[in-house]
Amino acid sequence: METTVIKDVLHRFVLERAGVRGVLVRLGPAWREVAGRADYPPALRALLGQSLAASALLTGNIKLDGALSIELKSSGALRMLFTECTDRGRLRGLARWNGPLPEPLVLSELAGAVMAITIGQAERGQRYQGLVDLQQPDLTAALENYFRQSEQLPARILLAVDGEHAVGLMLQQLPGEGGHDAVNDDDAWSRVEHLTATLGATEMLATAPEQLLYRLYHEEQVTLFEPRPLAFGCSCTRERVSAMLRALGRDEVEAALAARNGEIEVICEFCAQRYTFDAIDAEHLLSDSGGTEPPTTAQ
Structure with missing residues (x-):
């Protein structure tokens, strides 16, 4: 019996020994669908792919009834960037720009830039919005700082993009989460950070999720949950x-x-x-x- 390979997928997992939970997102067709909507400059294309993967990542460990979006606006050449993932795993995104963009595209140097993460609860008609501090140069650092400020918990985020795939990895330390010895393991988070630091963008993009997690964290007793399929989809009607x-x-x-x-x-x-x-x-x-x-x- 053949195993169906899900090309757009979200994996939730726990590193039992370290007391760390994580989410890994790998996008193929969904990313190419979004990227193919416009002739984006390379730096903007990369940021759009990172944001699309991050939108899915952030849905991994929350109870979502609606959609989660990341939106960036500035008064400079990058006018707007928007990505969204729904509770059904439907992804969409776009960006608008006017004139030449700076290379590299440094978030902290964008004129008048504001970034927001919005969670909309469909049934309740409620929206929660948090502003992301853009004093950091890139999206990963900005999101890590957002988690430190909003949840008072460390998070490690990696994002990688090329023409075929957009991949994201997020790890969070949770007191008491995971294995029996995790609470008393003072070195657990540092150990996981060290292992994660060995992962480069090329390996992230080239390696299947299950294989990637095993290579990095097999000594931390990885528990992998049922994968969640993702796909490009629009909510317009x-x-x-x-x-x-x-x-x-x-x-x-x-x-x-x-x-x-x-x-x-x-x-x-x-x-x-x-x-x-x-x-x-x-x-x-x-x-x-x-x-x-x-x-x-x-x-």
Whole structure:
């Protein structure tokens, strides 16, 4: 019987001896789908891939009912970067830039940059948002600092990207987590950090998740949980586009119809899905006073 290889996957694991929990994400088709939406400059393409992998990583050890997103905005050439992973493992992302980007792309040097991590709870209609300090040069250091400040727990994060894959590894030290001796093992976290420091980007990108974890941590008694499939996916719907048009108001919708020969076309920037509305559709949605979902086709 053949084993199905999941090409976009999230693995949760525990290092029993060290009392450390971790998440490993490996993206293939999902990353290539996102990356192929625009001709991104190399530095921006790498940051987009890192953020996409990180979005999935951060869902690994939380109870999520909705979506988790990472969003970066600046007043410089990098206007916006957005990545998202839902509770169903659906990933999407994009970036917008205007003019030449600095090489390398150093987060702490971006003019007016703000980064936020947002967790939306679908059923409760609640959103939690945390701001990420961007005094560090790269995304890994910024996220590690975010965990130190928000959870008062050390975290180690590695991110690697090439044209085919985006890979992320996150480790967290938890008091009392893992094996029986972990609580009294003062060297456990330092030992795991040392092992993790031997991992380079090339090995991360070239090695299957199970094999990678065994190579690094086999002496720490790795317990690997059931893998979680991931995939590219967009949450846009005709209903959400209708809500966006309704929010614009009658004057703007009718002006758009007049300018476009009686038809409005909206193209989702994430997945390129096209939604068209003629004058009858527009009148129906403008006169509909029923409940609507918030628009999500433009971030």
